[in-house]
Amino acid sequence: MSNQEESKVTTAEATVTLVKKSHRFSGKSLLSFPYILWMGAFIIIPLIMVVYYGLTSKTSNGFTLENLKLIADPINQRALFLSLKLSLISTLVCLLLAYPLALILKSMKLKSNSFVVLVMILPMWMNFLLRTIAWQNILENNGIINTVLKALNLPTINIINTPTAIVLGMVYNFLPFMILPIYNTLAKVDDNVINAARDLGANSFTTFRKIIFPLSIPGVISGITMVFVPSLTTFVISNILGGSKIVLIGNVIEQQFQKVGNWHAGSGLSLVLMVFILISMAILAKYDKETEGTNVW
Amino acid sequence: MIDNKLIDLINLTKSYGNNVVIDDLNLYIRENEFLTLLGPSGCGKTTTLRIIGGFEQPDQGRVIFDGKDITKLPPNERQLNTVFQKYALFTHMTIAENIAFGLKIKKKSKQYIKDKISYALKLVNLDGFENRMPDSLSGGQQQRIAIARAIVNEPKVLLLDEPLGALDLKLRQDMQYELIRLKNELGITFVYVTHDQEEALTMSDTIMVMNQGYIQQIGSPEKIYNEPKNAFVADFIGESNIINATMVQDRLVNILGTNFPCVDEGFGKIQPVDVVIRPEDIDLVDPEDGIITGRVTSLIFKGVHYEMTVMANGFEWLVHSTDLSPVGAEVGIKVDPYDIQIMNKPESEDEEAVGVNE
Amino acid sequence: MVKKISQKVYVGLVMIFLYAPILVLIVLSFNKSKSRSKWGGFTLDWYKSLFQNEEIMSALYTTLIIAFLSALIATVIGTAASIGINHMRKVPKTILMGITNIPMLNADIVTGISLMLLFVAVNFTLGFKSVLIAHITFNIPYVILSVMPKLKQTNKNTYEAALDLGASPISAFFKVVLPDILPGVFSGFLLAFTMSLDDFIITHFTRGAAVNTLSTKIYAETRKGIKPEMYALSTLLFLSVLILLILINRRNDSIEKKRNSVALAPSK
Numbered sequence: 001m002s003n004q005e006e007s008k009v010t011t012a013e014a015t016v017t018l019v020k021k022s023h024r025f026s027g028k029s030l031l032s033f034p035y036i037l038w039m040g041a042f043i044i045i046p047l048i049m050v051v052y053y054g055l056t057s058k059t060s061n062g063f064t065l066e067n068l069k070l071i072a073d074p075i076n077q078r079a080l081f082l083s084l085k086l087s088l089i090s091t092l093v094c095l096l097l098a099y100p101l102a103l104i105l106k107s108m109k110l111k112s113n114s115f116v117v118l119v120m121i122l123p124m125w126m127n128f129l130l131r132t133i134a135w136q137n138i139l140e141n142n143g144i145i146n147t148v149l150k151a152l153n154l155p156t157i158n159i160i161n162t163p164t165a166i167v168l169g170m171v172y173n174f175l176p177f178m179i180l181p182i183y184n185t186l187a188k189v190d191d192n193v194i195n196a197a198r199d200l201g202a203n204s205f206t207t208f209r210k211i212i213f214p215l216s217i218p219g220v221i222s223g224i225t226m227v228f229v230p231s232l233t234t235f236v237i238s239n240i241l242g243g244s245k246i247v248l249i250g251n252v253i254e255q256q257f258q259k260v261g262n263w264h265a266g267s268g269l270s271l272v273l274m275v276f277i278l279i280s281m282a283i284l285a286k287y288d289k290e291t292e293g294t295n296v297w
Numbered sequence: 298m299i300d301n302k303l304i305d306l307i308n309l310t311k312s313y314g315n316n317v318v319i320d321d322l323n324l325y326i327r328e329n330e331f332l333t334l335l336g337p338s339g340c341g342k343t344t345t346l347r348i349i350g351g352f353e354q355p356d357q358g359r360v361i362f363d364g365k366d367i368t369k370l371p372p373n374e375r376q377l378n379t380v381f382q383k384y385a386l387f388t389h390m391t392i393a394e395n396i397a398f399g400l401k402i403k404k405k406s407k408q409y410i411k412d413k414i415s416y417a418l419k420l421v422n423l424d425g426f427e428n429r430m431p432d433s434l435s436g437g438q439q440q441r442i443a444i445a446r447a448i449v450n451e452p453k454v455l456l457l458d459e460p461l462g463a464l465d466l467k468l469r470q471d472m473q474y475e476l477i478r479l480k481n482e483l484g485i486t487f488v489y490v491t492h493d494q495e496e497a498l499t500m501s502d503t504i505m506v507m508n509q510g511y512i513q514q515i516g517s518p519e520k521i522y523n524e525p526k527n528a529f530v531a532d533f534i535g536e537s538n539i540i541n542a543t544m545v546q547d548r549l550v551n552i553l554g555t556n557f558p559c560v561d562e563g564f565g566k567i568q569p570v571d572v573v574i575r576p577e578d579i580d581l582v583d584p585e586d587g588i589i590t591g592r593v594t595s596l597i598f599k600g601v602h603y604e605m606t607v608m609a610n611g612f613e614w615l616v617h618s619t620d621l622s623p624v625g626a627e628v629g630i631k632v633d634p635y636d637i638q639i640m641n642k643p644e645s646e647d648e649e650a651v652g653v654n655e
Numbered sequence: 656m657v658k659k660i661s662q663k664v665y666v667g668l669v670m671i672f673l674y675a676p677i678l679v680l681i682v683l684s685f686n687k688s689k690s691r692s693k694w695g696g697f698t699l700d701w702y703k704s705l706f707q708n709e710e711i712m713s714a715l716y717t718t719l720i721i722a723f724l725s726a727l728i729a730t731v732i733g734t735a736a737s738i739g740i741n742h743m744r745k746v747p748k749t750i751l752m753g754i755t756n757i758p759m760l761n762a763d764i765v766t767g768i769s770l771m772l773l774f775v776a777v778n779f780t781l782g783f784k785s786v787l788i789a790h791i792t793f794n795i796p797y798v799i800l801s802v803m804p805k806l807k808q809t810n811k812n813t814y815e816a817a818l819d820l821g822a823s824p825i826s827a828f829f830k831v832v833l834p835d836i837l838p839g840v841f842s843g844f845l846l847a848f849t850m851s852l853d854d855f856i857i858t859h860f861t862r863g864a865a866v867n868t869l870s871t872k873i874y875a876e877t878r879k880g881i882k883p884e885m886y887a888l889s890t891l892l893f894l895s896v897l898i899l900l901i902l903i904n905r906r907n908d909s910i911e912k913k914r915n916s917v918a919l920a921p922s923k
Contacts, residue, residue: 027824032739032751035732035795039754042792046769047757053772101669104662114842118900119670121846124853125896126677126889129873133881134676137683137691144679172672192385195352196443198372199379200399200450210398214389225760233762236855240877250764257768257860267772270765277762 050274053267067268076252076269083249084276086163087231090170091178094227095220097171098178102216106186113187120176132169132240139165139241161243169237170227177226185219186212221284229277249273301328303453303486304349309358311344318344319355320510326454331480331487333497336507337533342490343458345507349488350379350456363453377454378447382462384439386431392418392442393427399450417445420479437468444479454486461496473499494534498522506530527640531573538579538615542572542639550639553610555589557632561639571640576617578636581607587629593622677893684886691880701887708884710872715888717783718852718868725790726847732791733798733847734840738832740799741806755800758793766793767860774861781863789861790851797850798843805839 055063070076105116123131138144139160146156159165189212197207235250242248249269256266304326311319319341326332334342347353349360351372360368367375378399387395393414400410418424421441431439440460447455457476461469477500480487491497497504498518506513506521506529514526525531528539542552547562552572564570584590591609603621607614609630622628684702688695705711740751758766770792774785809832817827833840855870862871873885 028742029739029747031735032737032743035736035739035799036751038732038792038795042770042773042788043754043757046766046773049772049776050765050769097669101666104666107662115904120673121849122893122897122900123673123677124849126680126893127855127869127873128853129855129870129877130680130881130885130889131676133691133873133877134679134683137679138675140692142692172676175669175673190383190385192381192383193387195350195372196379196381196385196446197387197398198352199350199375200446201373201402202398203371203373206402211387215387217389229760229762233764235764236874253764253768257771263772266768270768273762274765277760281760 050267050270053264054271055268057264058262067264068272070265070268071272075247076249079247079252080249080272080276082163082246083232086167086170086248087228090167090174090231091224091228093167093171094175094178095224098175098182098223099220101179102183102186102219103212105183106189113184116183117180120180123176128173129236129240132173132237135165135169135172135241136160139168160241161245163242163246165241166238166246166248169241170231170234173237174227174230177230178223181219181222181226182216183219185216189215217287221287224284225281228280232277233273302326303328303330303363304488305361306345306349307359307361309345309348309355309360311341311348311353311355317510319348322358322510322512324505324512324515326486326488328453329484329486331477331489331500331502333489333491333501333504334507335491335494335497335504335533336513337492339509340507341510342492342507346379346456346458346488346490349454350377351375376452377456378450378452379456379458380440380443380447380460382458382460384431384436384443386439386443386446388431390431391427392423392429392431392434395431395442396446396449398446403450413449417449420448420482421445421475436463437472440464440472441475444476448479448483448485452485454488457487457489459491460489461491461493469496476500498534506533508533524638525573525640528571528573531571531638531640536576536615536617538572538574538576538612540572540574540612542570544568544570544639548634550637553589553612555610557588557637558634559637559639560635561637564639564641569642571642573638573640574614574632574636576604576615577602578632579614579616579618580631580633581605581616581618581620581622582629582631584627584629587631590627590629593624593626593628596621596624680886681890681893684883684890686883686886689880689883701883702891705884705887705891708882710867711869711882711884711888714867714869714872717866718870721783721787721790721868722848722851725787725794725851726844729791729794729847730798730840730844733795733843734802734836736795737799737802737806741803755796759796759800763793763854763856764860767857770857771860781861783866785861785863786858786866786868789857790854793854793857794847794851797846798840801843801846802836802839805836809835 054067055065057064057066060066071080110116136143139157140146141156141158141160143160149156159168193215194207194211197211198204202210233250233253235248235254238246238248238251253266253269253273256262256269260266302325306322306324309319309322309324310317318339322341322345324345334345336342344353348355351367351370355368358368359366362375362377372379387398390398396414396417397410400413405413414427415424418426421444423438423441423445426434426438426442431442434442440463443460444455461472464472473496476487476489489497489500498521501518503515504518504521505515508529514521514530516524521530522534525534525537531537531539540552542550544561544564544567545551545556546566547564548559550557550559550561550570550572581587581593589609591607591614593605594608594613595606597604599617602617602619605616605618605622607616607628607630614630616630683691685697685699686694687698687700736751740748743751767789770785770789771781773779774781779785813831813835814827817831818824822830853870855874858868858871859874862868867875869885869888873881876882876885
């Protein structure tokens with residue numbers, strides 16, 4: 001028997017034992033193996049690489065915290081705080097806009113949820129960069145809003161290239177991601193549960209406070225995450241609507257990679273950003289007793 | 298029973314689009330009564346209950362409760378409570394919080410609420426469940442919590458919308474006895490909606506049979522079973538032989554060409570009528586002793602009795618008997634006069650029963 | 656009554672907010688003036704020159720191919736994974752669903768950067784393939800989250816019934832399970848396709864210099880000014896999807912009506 005054949009046999013044996021071992025998972029769970037491999041290779045390992053890059057540097061050997069310390073640099077610090085501020089504001093605005101809308105949509109008792117989903121997803125077929133650029137047209141000093149205001153002899157507004165315009169861009173881009181999860185959880189609330197609360201003596205406000213809102217919390221939390229995270233990390237919206245003077249933390253990181261070319265610094269700042277995201281999620285998770293990994297999408 | 302009207306429904310009408318669900322319904326419910334609204338799905342029974350509960354507004358008519366018109370009153374201001382079809386427990390609250398919900402809104406003291414919770418849980422045989430979540434309970438347990446949540450508010454009337462529909466047979470029977478016990482212990486009025494005739498017969502003081510938005514008959518379970526007013530009621534409550542017949546004169550009816558003596562009077566002479574004969578009221582005797590004769594065509598053992606069909610005078614008679622007659626046997630059919638129930642033919646199409654004229 | 660009207664007004668205002676920029680872009684696609692901020696009269700020129708513009712057409716082609724392939728592959732992997740996960744016990748199930756949520760909850764910029772670092776580390780040339788892999792990666796979770804709920808709804812017994820009636824596991828899957836979950840699979844594919852089409856950030860980091868999608872091309876043009884053909888192209892894309900959706904909706908409506916009339920028939 002040649003060497004080659006020998007090795008073939010051992011591989012075959014190995015495969016057999018592998019199959020036997022994994023048989024514990026029963027045949028069908030094997031179907032998820034390609035996915036597990038894929039996610040391992042393209043989610044887990046890349047994230048480990050960010051951590052590795054963030055904790056090492058070109059100049060020194062071994063692990064270092066110097067990339068993380070970059071956040072203390074006044075420019076970066078200001079960018080981070082502005083990002084936090086603007087993303088918190090836009091998340092709050094989205095929540096305040098989306099919740100009443102979701103309640104109204106529920107009260108309309110549409111035949112299927114998919115109609116709402118379609119209306120919210122449809123704008124995405126127009127490229128989001130273009131849609132954001134269109135806001136320039138609307139907001140500019142001689143843009144659509146100001147033209148209308150002038151025609152009505154009203155004072156004009158000057159918000160393009162200000163943080164206000166960036167917040168507006170964030171709210172515009174991410175509002176559907178607040179509306180959909182809230183609407184989906186609200187739509188699932190059984191009418192008879194609401195009737196039961198009324199039956200037991202609760203007025204509309206108490207019914208909302210004690211029953212409807214608590215039951216919608218998973219949707220609210222999912223919505224907050226899906227608005228807060230992209231707002232916190234965006235560099236595109238600030239680029240288009242904020243002019244060149246307003247720098248968000250996303251812009252700083254993007255420039256480290258695409259202009260400066262210091263991947264270690266960029267990774268380090270990304271790590272800091274991830275810490276903030278994780279902290280905010282941990283805070284949210286405290287309010288969310290029972291999502292159980294199920295998604296409201 | 299006290300004859301005090303607690304709820305009075307006057308000329309209720311309700312339709313969805315072109316579909317008339319309730320048509321000019323009048324009904325009163327006495328204090329302490331166990332009233333069951335019985336009928337097939339879509340007959341208007343649940344809508345009637347929801348109008349009493351305040352979840353639907355009637356297009357026309359009034360709801361009087363304890364002498365006051367409450368037609369426009371929202372559900373939270375009505376002194377009655379509902380047990381919903383699929384329990385409608387608050388899944389984000391513990392059992393104790395669920396039961397305390399109505400009491401907290403009424404701003405009862407903490408000690409009062411605590412006592413009430415343990416009292417109610419004992420009443421429904423679930424003491425010790427205070428801190429469990431609704432999802433961890435079985436269907437029967439959830440149903441009992443829903444009842445406990447309603448009764449702690451001491452409503453004058455408890456509305457129950459097919460509360461046992463989602464439970465399996467054994468549990469349903471147990472719960473039927475529990476509901477009767479509860480009603481006797483609490484002394485409140487029950488308005489109960491179901492499509493299950495057995496449930497209705499077991500529990501009710503009064504049954505209202507509904508079909509297509511109309512009341513078909515109101516009466517005690519015995520009355521409804523023994524003296525159905527029309528073919529629909531007869532067919533819906535229990536099994537029966539419903540036969541086209543002609544009233545020859547008082548106390549004599551012609552069924553399928555043969556005259557049978559009966560006890561009914563006042564239908565006139567030579568009048569077309571419907572006749573109902575319950576399968577257990579038919580005696581199979583020797584051919585020479587029967588009013589008519591026929592041949593046994595099928596035989597099934599049902600446990601407490603045999604179910605047989607007998608072909609006689611061109612009609613297949615359904616017979617329940619503890620005595621067996623083999624298939625193919627020649628038998629005589631005998632019916633006592635008071636077991637023949639004579640009914641007028643339905644006057645309007647609205648009263649026409651679904652699925653009776655086979 | 657007042658409540659109803661104010662509710663409708665509110666929904667209307669949000670809709671205007673969401674769709675106003677789209678209207679602006681559609682108007683711009685008919686604008687004779689090359690400048691974004693001036694109206695120079697109505698023209699269809701941009702729709703004509705669009706098809707002669709090789710750069711835009713090739714970016715469109717790349718965008719559509721990547722959207723289609725990534726959605727397709729993600730649908731296959733994701734559907735198989737959903738079935739597998741659905742059969743797992745609680746702990747591995749929870750872990751996997753947690754990992755599935757990472758790309759949805761993580762910042763796009765981090766996902767993009769991390770993939771770029773990986774590709775560069777293993778000397779994988781940034782280009783069409785790296786973008787495709789990246790898109791598949793962020794698309795799979797959308798498929799899983801669409802298919803999972805449908806799988807939970809399906810009756811396990813139908814699959815066993817098919818086996819009992821003599822079907823092989825594979826044909827039982829294709830004939831019984833798949834038709835049941837098909838709406839979920841389909842909406843997962845559609846969602847993945849849309850997300851891929853609309854992505855800029857992750858493509859931006861994984862594309863290298865040679866490949867352009869519509870997003871990266873638009874981004875490059877933001878400073879010097881968007882070519883009007885781009886507005887024309889977006890308008891065409893948007894309107895064709897809109898018409899498609901209206902047609903599908905019409906069809907579903909008429910199917911539903913038929914069903915309802917059948918369901919009502921016996922009671923009359």
